[in-house]
Amino acid sequence: MVASGSHPGFDFVTARHGAEVVHRVTVTGPFNLRRRIRMYEETLKANSSAHYFCILDNSAKHENEFAYDDIQMLAEWLSREGVTDIYGVTITNDPGYSKLVQIVTAVLQIVDIGGTVMTTSDPAEAEAFIQEKLALVAARGARTGRV
Numbered sequence: 227m228v229a230s231g232s233h234p235g236f237d238f239v240t241a242r243h244g245a246e247v248v249h250r251v252t253v254t255g256p257f258n259l260r261r262r263i264r265m266y267e268e269t270l271k272a273n274s275s276a277h278y279f280c281i282l283d284n285s286a287k288h289e290n291e292f293a294y295d296d297i298q299m300l301a302e303w304l305s306r307e308g309v310t311d312i313y314g315v316t317i318t319n320d321p322g323y324s325k326l327v328q329i330v331t332a333v334l335q336i337v338d339i340g341g342t343v344m345t346t347s348d349p350a351e352a353e354a355f356i357q358e359k360l361a362l363v364a365a366r367g368a369r370t371g372r373v
Contacts, residue, residue, distance in 0.1 A: 235261035
């Protein structure tokens with residue numbers, strides 16, 4: 227474990243996986259823009275590369291306020307913070323969340339952040355997704371000599 231913390235609305239644990247870190251965030255209450263900003267502020271402290279890997283678990287179905295303007299503001303801020311790729315998966319049973327993922331994907335392209343985001347209700351699928359993306363980034367780094 228590299229870092230962990232508990233804040234209003236979320237708990238997180240960050241663990242090292244080779245040259246990268248993976249943030250596992252559990253939503254513990256209503257999750258609005260202010261709490262998301264705090265989540266990114268805390269997890270970025272432990273992020274040692276330009277790649278951001280995160281599993282966000284909202285399987286407890288806490289209220290999730292996340293508007294288009296919020297997504298755009300966060301994407302632009304993450305880009306300014308040096309994030310070039312985001313690999314994120316949200317664990318939720320909310321069928322409407324897939325539309326939110328489409329919006330996030332479009333905004334990331336607009337601000338020139340690569341990576342992939344998705345949603346699932348299966349924690350094992352979320353873990354497999356992150357492991358696949360970690361392997362992809364490691365292989366790409368090995369080919370280019372960059373990590």
